[in-house]
Amino acid sequence: MNALEKLIAANDANKFICVGLDTDIEKIPSFLRSSSKPVLDFNKSIIDVVKEDAAAVKINFAFYESAGYKGIKILSETIDYIPDEILVIGDAKRGDIGNTSKMYAKSVYDHFKCDAVTLNPLLGYDSLEPFLKYEDKLNFILALTSNPGASDFEKQKLDDGIFLYQKIIQKVNKWNTMKNCGIVFGATKSDELRENMNNIGSLPVLLPGIGTQSGNLEEVVYSFKSMKRKQLLINVSRSLIYKSNRKNFAHKAKEELVRLNSKVVKLFES
Amino acid sequence: MNALEKLIAANDANKFICVGLDTDIEKIPSFLRSSSKPVLDFNKSIIDVVKEDAAAVKINFAFYESAGYKGIKILSETIDYIPDEILVIGDAKRGDIGNTSKMYAKSVYDHFKCDAVTLNPLLGYDSLEPFLKYEDKLNFILALTSNPGASDFEKQKLDDGIFLYQKIIQKVNKWNTMKNCGIVFGATKSDELRENMNNIGSLPVLLPGIGTQSGNLEEVVYSFKSMKRKQLLINVSRSLIYKSNRKNFAHKAKEELVRLNSKVVKLFES
Numbered sequence: 001m002n003a004l005e006k007l008i009a010a011n012d013a014n015k016f017i018c019v020g021l022d023t024d025i026e027k028i029p030s031f032l033r034s035s036s037k038p039v040l041d042f043n044k045s046i047i048d049v050v051k052e053d054a055a056a057v058k059i060n061f062a063f064y065e066s067a068g069y070k071g072i073k074i075l076s077e078t079i080d081y082i083p084d085e086i087l088v089i090g091d092a093k094r095g096d097i098g099n100t101s102k103m104y105a106k107s108v109y110d111h112f113k114c115d116a117v118t119l120n121p122l123l124g125y126d127s128l129e130p131f132l133k134y135e136d137k138l139n140f141i142l143a144l145t146s147n148p149g150a151s152d153f154e155k156q157k158l159d160d161g162i163f164l165y166q167k168i169i170q171k172v173n174k175w176n177t178m179k180n181c182g183i184v185f186g187a188t189k190s191d192e193l194r195e196n197m198n199n200i201g202s203l204p205v206l207l208p209g210i211g212t213q214s215g216n217l218e219e220v221v222y223s224f225k226s227m228k229r230k231q232l233l234i235n236v237s238r239s240l241i242y243k244s245n246r247k248n249f250a251h252k253a254k255e256e257l258v259r260l261n262s263k264v265v266k267l268f269e270s
Numbered sequence: 271m272n273a274l275e276k277l278i279a280a281n282d283a284n285k286f287i288c289v290g291l292d293t294d295i296e297k298i299p300s301f302l303r304s305s306s307k308p309v310l311d312f313n314k315s316i317i318d319v320v321k322e323d324a325a326a327v328k329i330n331f332a333f334y335e336s337a338g339y340k341g342i343k344i345l346s347e348t349i350d351y352i353p354d355e356i357l358v359i360g361d362a363k364r365g366d367i368g369n370t371s372k373m374y375a376k377s378v379y380d381h382f383k384c385d386a387v388t389l390n391p392l393l394g395y396d397s398l399e400p401f402l403k404y405e406d407k408l409n410f411i412l413a414l415t416s417n418p419g420a421s422d423f424e425k426q427k428l429d430d431g432i433f434l435y436q437k438i439i440q441k442v443n444k445w446n447t448m449k450n451c452g453i454v455f456g457a458t459k460s461d462e463l464r465e466n467m468n469n470i471g472s473l474p475v476l477l478p479g480i481g482t483q484s485g486n487l488e489e490v491v492y493s494f495k496s497m498k499r500k501q502l503l504i505n506v507s508r509s510l511i512y513k514s515n516r517k518n519f520a521h522k523a524k525e526e527l528v529r530l531n532s533k534v535v536k537l538f539e540s
Contacts, residue, residue, distance in 0.1 A: 022370070062366060062373035068381045069343035076338055093366050095390060096332060097417040097478075099508075100292070103332035111338045120365060122392040122412065124419020142392065147367040149394020156437060159427040164434065167426060208367075238369075 002136035003115040004179060004231075006087040007056070007204055011230040015055035016264040017257055018089065018206065020237025021046065021078065022060040025067070027238075029245040039064075039071075043078040046241055049254040053261055056087035056233050058206075059114075079112055087115045089206070089233075093142065095120035095127045102130040109134050116140060118184055118206070121168050125175065135178045138204060143168050144193075146186025146209030165192075169199050182206060187215030187234065194223045204231040210260070211239030217260070221267040236260060272406035273385040274449060274501075276357040277326070277474055281500040285325035286534040287527055288359065288476065290507025291316065291348065292330040295337070297508075299515040309334075309341075313348040316511055319524040323531055326357035326503050328476075329384075349382055357385045359476070359503075363412065365390035365397045372400040379404050386410060388454055388476070391438050395445065405448045408474060413438050414463075416456025416479030435462075439469050452476060457485030457504065464493045474501040480530070481509030487530070491537040506530060 001009065010016075021043055025033070028042045035041050047057065064075035082088050090112060094104040101123075108117045109131075116138035119128055131139045144154050144165040154165040162170075172181050182204035185193055189209075205224075209215035217234065224232050236256070244252035271279065280286075291313055295303070298312045305311050317327065334345035352358050360382060364374040371393075378387045379401075386408035389398055401409045414424050414435040424435040432440075442451050452474035455463055459479075475494075479485035487504065494502050506526070514522035 024373075060370055060373075062364075062370045062377065065342070066373045066377040066381060068346055068377075069339040072335070072342045073339040093370075093390075094332075094363075096363050097415060097483075098419075099482075100330055100332045103294070103330075103336040107332065107336040107338075111336060120363075120390050120392055122390055122423055123415050123417055124422030124424070126417050126419040128419075145367060145393050147393055147396050149368075149396040149398075152394030152441060153392055153434065153438065154394070156434065157429040159429050159431070161429070164423065164426060168423065171422060212369075213367075 001085070003087060003138035004204065006085065006115060007138065007231060007233065010055035010087065011232070014265045015053060015261060016232060016234050017054060017261045018056040018058050018233040018235040019046065019050050019054045019240060019257060020058045020060060020091070020235050021241065022063050022237040023241065024063055027242050029249050031247070037074065040074045040077055044081055045250040046253055047081055049250045050257050051083050051086060053254070053257050054086060056089055057082055058089040058091045058235055061090060061092040076112060079114065089116040089118065089140065090114035091118045093118050093120045095123050097123065098126040098129060101127050105130040105134065109137055118142065128175065132175060132178065132180060135180055137180055138182055139180055140182040140184050140206045141168065141172050143183040143185050144189050145184065146188040146213050146215065150186065150189070166196065166199060169196065172203060173201055176203065184208065187220045188213050190216045190219035190223070193220060197223050197227045202229065202231070206233045206235060208235040210234055211236045217263060218267060221264055225268055234264065273357060273408035274474065276355065276385060277408065277501060277503065280325035280357065281502070284535045285323060285531060286502060286504050287324060287531045288326040288328050288503040288505040289316065289320050289324045289510060289527060290328045290330060290361070290505050291511065292333050292507040293511065294333055297512050299519050301517070307344060310344045310347055314351055315520040316523055317351055319520045320527050321353050321356060323524070323527050324356060326359055327352050328359040328361045328505055331360060331362040346382060349384065359386040359388065359410065360384035361388045363388050363390045365393050367393060368396040368399060371397050375400040375404065379407055388412065398445065402445060402448065402450060405450055407450055408452055409450055410452040410454050410476045411438065411442050413453040413455050414459050415454065416458040416483050416485065420456065420459070436466065436469060439466065442473060443471055446473065454478065457487070457490045458483050460486045460489035460493070463490060467493050467497045472499065472501070476503045476505060478505040480504055481506045487533060488537060491534055495538055504534065
């Protein structure tokens, strides 16, 4: 299965929640820290319990790179541990001039074998092109992000009357000739999401911001339901993987995943 | 010396060229490839010869990450090999929501010990803030990049009549309360550079695009000279480090560095 097929299969099986492995050594249960690879042990425990219910797993490169090459090795070992049928998103927010983006694409897709990536479009088409050449992958391009700073540039109004993030969505639709593009849209921006569903069209959407960032799950699902469309991934990271810091942390993470997923299914069915 | 002091000292010593270590195993001299660490050997040879004349060394993370954790180890060993007095720029184009950017800042500054970094401002202030908290560092924020895709979004005109990249420069000036910000401005965009020197003000400027990308060195230097200001770094990567693929590659790289630097000095003096 290619990346889009994995996403469709997950949604068809009523799986909508993407589990974000933003694994921070400071935040994992303290009893794990005595192991030789605490972050890897934590990730494996989470993967073991979420693999049947997660629509995707998103790995945040920053949390691994901050420990240098040893962290990057853990990133690699974590990805290798995820079952093949699960969509793996390399959350790397990459974007550079073409010559350099080619190396980042090589990294995310050829080396780490991710199915999908998050990309920053500020540098324009040639910064994304090396990723878009991988036709079996899914390239989630930042449109409107979940953070407060989204208002600084993404919500700047252009002289043709639309916001920068809307221009990004328009261009991504144009660049999606291989059906391997999606967008990132913050779940904290549910009004803007609702207003932009037509503009987004059929692009797959990765929605971070539920949980710690307080995005509104009901309103997000409603926007998709009203368009009678799916191909969405609602990402939850901290509020799921750190649900408990006791021995039963993995079990508690799974409970939270099942709870959120059932909630999405019910909202779609209501 | 903090990062800005290193830059000022370099410019005061008539050093303006930043050497970009975009080291690609496919492009280094073939006789090096039989070594156990060809990329590190190549970098050390270049550093040995350029250390007296380079204003800075810029390490492009993509070229190392593409080889996974082994590549990241080489990145680390390369940085460790660069003499303390030389400004080391981690060319990483990072930018994410605050919680994640904090980890990238930890990576670039605490782990890899870079003096400076390149940052992508699309996600706005809170995506840059974790980097800006390091007051002794220099944060080069992308304004107008050297690549063709710069026209897709950076050169979108906003409804207040200025381009997005000009809005970025305005905000960076506002955010520069600790004197630890600079901008990245493509040397291929020399007309825009000249027209924006007032807007840029006293911000340090990193200028990629000379060499393979055909930026105009004369016009770039003229813009700074006409404002009677320095604090600039003209980056040269491929056309310098790959000047020759023979035994004398390091010597040839140094010749190119000295040639370009002398040219800048003469342009300032003319």
